[in-house]
Amino acid sequence: MEIEELVNSISVVELAAPSRLEAIRELVDSINWQEHSFLPDVVMNAIEEREATAQTIISGDLAMPHAIIDWEGDHCVVFGRSREGVAYRATGDKLHLIVLVLVGQGDHVRHLEVLAVVAELLNDEGFRRSLICAKAADDIRGLLAERCRQSRPALLPKAELPLMSVAIVQHAVGLAESLSAQALLLALDRYDSIPWEPLACWKGRLLIITSKSSNDVVIKRDNTHLFDSPHNSLSRMDRANLGLLLAAAHGVLDHESDVVCITGPRGQTLDSITVTRPAIHFSAVFSMKEQRATTSISASVILRVLSLAIELAAEGREAHPLGAMFVIGDSRRVLKHTQQLVLNPFHGFARRLRNILDPSLAETVKEFATLDGAFIVQADGTIWSVGTYLNPTSRVLDLPGGLGARHQAAAAITAETDAVAVTVSQSTGTVTLFQDGKVVLTLERATLTRW
């Protein structure tokens, strides 16, 4: 779904209600339910069922109550702005933006898609601030439309690029040609620092990974793939590695030939060239695609968990570093080796209410990461349990030194089953992906590598 399609369908409401339930009711009542032959109370019940699973607060100023309802409509988004603020949490903290998202029954993927587009649209804190401060509902509509217009490709004035970046790209293109590399990968901060001129000589595939999502995208080149990874806490090689993983998951890399990666410190002036062969790092993604069709884990679920893990590693919780473990896929066999340490907070909730791909569950997942034990996640992203202890029957002997019980358990469970596991180390902040009892990817915090 495109942002434009969504923005065109959004209606805006000036909220007067002081509290969560009343504000949601105000948003629901703004829709003409008679036209849909539907009762607003049924909608309220569906939303409350979702709210009871986990909070739908996305950030300090935004909540996204949502539900799947049994109506003929596709989706409906009502944007609520409160000048006074709505007491949304039990603590009484006030939120100013409440966006109601309703999606027609039967299409779970559509539900997640609409939520993801709304979350992306409102991702930028500065933009949310301007919506909160807008004079009237018409101005809010104008701001949303403008945001949407900006997200379309537009031509930028040519940026001044550092000489070093240009020279490095020239050399990387020469190297890629002489190695018959399958792709060139650029890991940098922003699209507008891409040295397009020297890249014109490269006829092969171009992969671009940026850490700051930009609206000013200029792509005048075929065979180019852009990936946004809003994680600027990562070291330069890990950005490149994440780019390779994203490309592999999207099926635009084969594993046999080299990729020439160009990186720079903090994603700025490009100053280094590395040659890597994806098969060495990403057997996880490739082998799942090729051999395990029946039990295959959705690549988007692995990427989502990695993304949450990177955020947990960078942010911690209440200023303390946090460790975590996620075991994904082959849940039937994984669960034979588990023991619940605490009451499972997701027990009893409908599957559609507890999918890790749901962006509004991010805060809840991070909150539950403080519990001892692991998250057990099914191949389609449904969270089965939290606070689960793993009892694999054997140990993995050839793990890198310095890894303790959490990493050992993650390695061992992936050796015994077709699951993959993602860990966040509390002591180092390193995020590790395990498959088949082996470390297949490590992502370190930039502060650890210092370059």
Ligand SMILES: Nc1ncnc2c1ncn2[C@@H]1O[C@H](COP(=O)(O)OP(=O)(O)OP(=O)(O)O)[C@@H](O)[C@H]1O
């Ligand atoms: N078998 C297991 N199943 C689930 N969680 C585990 C298991 N073993 C350890 N943990 C979790 O990992 C935490 C840290 O254990 P430990 O320090 O030994 O591991 P580690 O691999 O060194 O991890 P870190 O780098 O985060 O310290 C434990 O408090 C527990 O919450």
